[in-house]
Amino acid sequence: MIHLLKEVARGKRGARDLTYGESLEAAEKILSLEATPAQIGAFFIAERIKMESVEELEAFVAVCRKHTYRPPVQRGLDCAGPYDGRRKSFMATIPVSFVLAAAGLPVTLHGSASLPPKWGITLQDVFAAAGISADRLSKEDSLRAAERTGLLYVQAEDWCPPLKRLRPIREELGMRTVLNTAEKLIDYAHSPYLAFGVYHNTVFDRLGRLLTSLEYKKALIIQGAEGSEDLHIDRPTRTYLVENGEAHLRVIDPDAYGLETPVPESEWTAADQLRVAEEVLRGQSEAAYLHQTVLNAAVRLTLADKAESVEQGLYTAKAVLDSGDAFARYEEWKSTLLRP
Structure with missing residues (x-):
């Protein structure tokens, strides 16, 4: 998780958006609580400052869906x-x-x-x-x-x-x-x-x-x-x-x-x-x-x-x-x- 934090937490000018693959890795570590509370909090704050990219948001949605009960019960x-x-x-x-x-x-x-x-x-x-x-x-x-x-x-x-x-x-x-x-x-x-x-x-x-x-x-x-x-x-x-x-x-x-x-x-x-x-x-x-x-x-x-x-x-x-x-x-x- 630390290597991902180093990319998004370099400040407003130095931070970069994660690739979709990197974002999936970050989301999985956060949603599984493999990352520590300090790392999770730091990531959330860094993303808030940088602003999440489309790829980062899409990755978090994908991992949330992976960990969710989602029965195809309604097409509405x-x-x-x-x-x-x-x-x-x-x-x-x-x-x-x-x-x-x-x-x-x-x-x-x-x-x-x-x-x-x-x-x-x-x-x-x-x-x-x-x-x-x-x-x-x-x-x-x-x-x-x-x-x-x-x-x-x-x-x-x-x-x-x-x-x-x-x-x-x-x-x-x-x-x-x-x-x-x-x-x-x-x-x-x-x-x-x-x-x-x-x-x-x-x-x-x-x-x-x-x-x-x-x-x-x-x-x-x-x-x-x-x-x-x-x-x-x-x-x-x-x-x-x-x-x-x-x-x-x-x-x-x-x-x-x-x-x-x-x-x-x-x-x-x-x-x-x-x-x-x-x-x-x-x-x-x-x-x-x-x-x-x-x-x-x-x-x-x-x-x-x-x-x-x-x-x-x-x-x-x-x-x-x-x-x-x-x-x-x-x-x-x-x-x-x-x-x-």
């Missing part, structure tokens, strides 16, 4: 949001996922307990508020619920054990590492479509090349709320569509569909997130959250070739919500996981 959409959670924005991806499942598009959600740097509320926190305890949720439970409802929820640190072993180092460092990107691209269910959230649009090009290398059929990189995969509803959102080896910038403006709505300022708790998600699925929420759910569902249906246009996707999403099918799908998913 992977929604990759921030594992460090949310603080000031609604997790529209939760009700959106049940709308999509009810519309015939299988969805995979994944995450863990909160991580640095944000230490926000995570999917795990929200589902725990619904009574779905992380320490009692097995892979078999998740797969059974996915088979019945089309929604697969993955607890990342159970399905990819190295992430759990590396958590203490990441918590102690308190900053983003290469794993903050790699863990979101493990692709637990072999999904051909991806909605991937980012915080800064400066990473669009690099991630576009990475997703091309990872051979998704289509992927949408979204500069969403708090770095999530959720499009804004109160202003346009910059996105990057990756398809057929090419990437194109697309700005999605809710006003173009008559959906732009001011969003109330709020400091969210897990209980608040759950309550509003359920209100959306019942059709009883504030307009901002309902509109955000419908727009995000429409764009994701279009991405996954389940709608020919965003307009058609809006019609489908509204119909699924109005019929109660999305809420029924959520109730079935929850009851399956809570069943003794």
